[in-house]
Amino acid sequence: MSTPDPAPRKSNGGRYLFLLILGLALGVIATVMVLRALDARKDHFPAALMEVQGWHMGQLKGAMEQNRCSASDVMPHLQALRAMSNDLEPAFPDLRDDERFKSAAAAMRGAVDKAITAPPLSCESLAGTMKAIGDTCKGCHRDFKN
Ligand code: HEC
Numbered sequence: 001m002s003t004p005d006p007a008p009r010k011s012n013g014g015r016y017l018f019l020l021i022l023g024l025a026l027g028v029i030a031t032v033m034v035l036r037a038l039d040a041r042k043d044h045f046p047a048a049l050m051e052v053q054g055w056h057m058g059q060l061k062g063a064m065e066q067n068r069c070s071a072s073d074v075m076p077h078l079q080a081l082r083a084m085s086n087d088l089e090p091a092f093p094d095l096r097d098d099e100r101f102k103s104a105a106a107a108m109r110g111a112v113d114k115a116i117t118a119p120p121l122s123c124e125s126l127a128g129t130m131k132a133i134g135d136t137c138k139g140c141h142r143d144f145k146n
Contacts, residue, residue: 046091049084056080057137060130069123078119081133082112088140095144104140111136 056077063073088105089096096102111133120126 049087049091053081053084053137056084057130057134060126064123064126064130067123069120069126071119071121074120074126075116078112078116078129082109082116085109085112092144100143101140104136104143107139108133108136 060074060077063069063077085105085108088108089102092101115129115133120129
């Protein structure tokens, strides 16, 4: 009479894999929660201001591409950019006392003022206007945007 084989030992592999996956999933959830909490505390105003400025520049570019460069196509965007350029210093309180930042902000206001005083009357002149304004964006970004 032979003794029956003991029941084959169940491998724990499946259980460990499950715990590993559970751990990873909890880690991901915790990370998302922490990032959300950090994001909620962040000041969204500066990035939002820049996004909207970028949007208006995009609208002007689109107008140019569609060959719609009349004053009524262009002016609302120039005026919006002009109004928003007043908010550059309040949006970046840490930079507002920096001389280079102040002059970069003033340069943008100057370029947009010039465009509003002598509005572009053709798509060619709008291209020049956009280049002049865009150069002031780049001027500030070169020094202050990572
Ligand atoms: C006087 C300085 C200054 C001027 C002028 C300026 N910017 Fe910016 N911009 C910044 C800084 C600083 C950042 C980086 C913001 C940050 O990371 O919080 C930035 C970031 C951006 C971003 C990225 C936004 C993001 O999600 O972080 C866009 C888009 C942008 N600018 C568009 C423009 C456009 C278009 C113009 C011109 C019409 C312009 N900016 C003019 C300072 C300026």
